[in-house]
Amino acid sequence: MKILVINSGSSSLKFQVIDSESEKVLVKGLCERIGIDGSFTYKTDKVSVKEPVAMKNHTDAVNTLLNALIDSEKGIISDFSQIDVIGHRLVHGGEKFTGSVVVTDEVIQAMTECNDLAPLHNPANLVGVDACRKLMPDTLMVGVFDTAFNQTMEPKAYLYGLPYRYYEKYKIRRYGFHGISHKYVSQRAAEFMGQDLWHVKTIVCHLGNGASISAVKYGRVVDNSMGFTPLEGLVMGTRCGDVDPGALEFLAKKENLDFSQIMAILNQESGVLGISKNFSSDFRELKDAEIKYNEKAALAREIFAYKVAKYVGSYAAAMNGVDNIVFTAGVGENDSDIRQEICSYLEFLGITIDELKNRDQGEAVKISDSASRVNVLVIRTNEELEIAREAAEVARQAAG
Ligand code: ADP
DSSP, X not given: OEEEEEEEOSSOEEEEEEETTTOOEEEEEEEESTTTSOEEEEEOXXXXXXXXXXXXXXXXXXXXXHHHHTOTTTOSOSSGGGOOEEEEEESOOTTTOSSOEEOOHHHHHHHHHTGGGOTTXXXXXXXXXXXXXXXXXXXXXXXXXXXXXXXXXXXXXXXXXXXXXXXXXXXXXXXXXXXXXXXXHHHHHHHHHTOOGGGXXXXXXXXXXXXXXXXXXXXXXXXXXXXXXXXSSSOOSSOOOSXXXXXXXHHHHHHTOOHHHHHHHHHHSOHHHHHTTTSOSOHHHHHHHHHTTOHHHHHXXXXXXXXXXXXXXXXXXXXXXXXXXXXXXXXXXXOHHHHHXXXXXXXXXXOOBOTTGGGOOSSEEEOBXXXXXXXXXXXXXXXXXXXXXXXXXXXXXXXX
């Protein structure tokens, strides 16, 4: 099957076409600056283009990518019927969606009801779904949710210490995010180590611009560091992670700020960017600055690593043990110094790192040495492949 994977954001739309049997990526690309001026990137084995293309809206963006797919020079198919399924990344499925589903009018209605829970992401996802339905009305669409894998969390993990009535009334609870990545990486780790997924305890550290940690016990998520929104948990690129709400009331009064101003600070001005006094949210730039004795850049990286280590320690307790700790995403896959620093806090778990292996690059690398009591791995995440796999599976089930 050929699966078109769509990840639609507010002004960008990433796409890939993946052959589900060989799992080969046939095309990958990106529509950017939708509604502004428009830029289109498209790559296959044979061609690589980046060109300005005016895109007023997401329908224009989907139109642009579909036309490229059937183009006589750069295309990979001769007509749209060769796309068997479209798999959409959908951020928030609330409590309703515990797995991937065929996108129907009812699913769109249910997702629209979740818009309040993820006002930045869900409407943008739905615009992408809508554009595809307009242009390819006969193609099966599958929704793959970033929250679904985390839906196995128990109430003791997902409830806040708030009055229970707010959970009943508004579903205020922890949902956890990055589920597509946590699922792919935890399963790939077990496969790479030759383990039975249903007998291993894995902690996945998804450390990118947005960062989260999950505890996956016997294939099921026990906990995830993100909460009601992707703001909770680790210190991230620009997001604050865990903060005492009392500090926010104090800040609002001192600076005369309203809630939306406070939220903008927490989402866009905090994290390592804020700690480094606006030096950068980019971990590479922070590392370069640290080498040049920028104290705040060094402090930002130190706080980031400390917080990751604390979550790993608490998740080892949540699962009463851990077999694998896996680093993934931009920082987790590439920053060997941060990995080393995080692991230095974890010696009490019997973790020892092979410094040479920690510098290796690859799709999957074991960086712990043979004496280590826990396997420490670096695995490249592949959310698009996970979406394609889920979409193919749902399509097979739908076909009976
Ligand atoms: P997201 O998908 O959340 O935007 P990514 O997973 O792409 O984020 O991660 C982006 C982060 O990864 C950036 O802070 C970037 O600096 C960092 N990163 C990428 N490559 C390296 C590297 N070689 N060393 C350190 N950090 C890196």
